[in-house]
């Protein structure tokens with residue numbers, strides 16, 4: 109198959125490219141040329157900015173990809189440009205979306221109060237307020253202010269061009285520019301005796317996905333016509349509690365300390381989490397497993413080991429930016445721990 113990937117040279121894209129090449133497909137990657145990586149031999153690069161996709165329509169007609177994968181459609185305009193450019197050229201588009209489309213996300217961020225039942229399915233209710241990052245004090249790296257995957261999905265699913273939507277969880281692995289494991293690993297490598305968690309945080313469950321597994325799932329959706337007009341979750345099969353997840357990371361990292369769970373009453377009175385940990389945020393990923401035969405190609409412990417190895421040699425330049433909001437600073441943590449000795 110001839111496949112065109114928009115984006116594809118930074119975090120999740122390269123393993124998608126490698127999967128598709130390994131499956132024997134012909135892959136082209138469209139990006140600006142600002143982010144480079146070692147792509148497998150034979151991958152064709154097309155340079156340009158996605159805001160000018162439509163102007164390059166004749167070039168894409170010549171290329172005639174059967175499936176276009178849009179890794180980086182962030183707002184309504186991105187989706188409209190995508191569908192207008194590839195209608196009449198491609199047979200299908202596969203668009204990467206996110207678990208943040210669900211109403212549960214607004215409950216998690218305290219914009220709504222009624223807790224939503226979990227696990228979330230692909231039919232769970234969506235957020236009612238659009239553009240979640242408009243009034244947030246900080247937004248994830250590489251995400252524009254008018255980011256809204258709900259609008260992206262709506263445009264793609266309403267278009268004449270058949271589409272597939274993949275809703276991703278929190279993705280971790282090599283080249284993770286959000287450094288999702290960093291704040292735990294740093295404490296472990298600093299030989300902290302314990303990581304203190306407030307009990308509701310310790311119980312909290314969210315969906316994560318290892319980048320190579322996520323890439324394999326995307327490759328299955330790209331190459332399987334059954335995925336036409338379907339929406340799929342991808343996530344690690346089991347959503348561990350945060351306490352168990354940190355413990356697992358610690359075991360693999362060789363940490364001698366342990367996770368200590370304490371009631372909120374032991375925390376400083378002014379301490380307030382920005383998120384509502386009563387709202388779990390994990391998904392049921394049965395649909396992609398049953399319909400496309402997806403299963404993890406890298407088991408959890410191996411996925412964590414590879415991520416730890418990468419993270420240890422790629423500390424972020426501004427670590428504070430990646431601090432998990434539920435972790436205390438060392439002095440406060442020491443004061444709490446002294447009461448338990």
Ligand SMILES: NC(=O)c1ccc[n+]([C@@H]2O[C@H](COP(=O)([O-])OP(=O)(O)OC[C@H]3O[C@@H](n4cnc5c(N)ncnc54)[C@H](OP(=O)(O)O)[C@@H]3O)[C@@H](O)[C@H]2O)c1
Nearest residue numbers: 115116117118119120121139140141142143157158276279
């Ligand atoms: N990471 C997560 O935990 C997570 C969770 C849920 C959903 N997602 C979704 O996963 C997708 C992110 O994939 P990713 O992490 O691989 O993306 P990424 O690392 O941000 O990669 C961006 C890619 O797009 C290219 N690019 C950026 N701006 C461009 C433009 N204006 N025109 C053309 N190319 C452009 C970049 O290359 P150049 O710089 O060379 O242009 C690069 O290849 C997003 O849709 C995100 O919402 C991620």
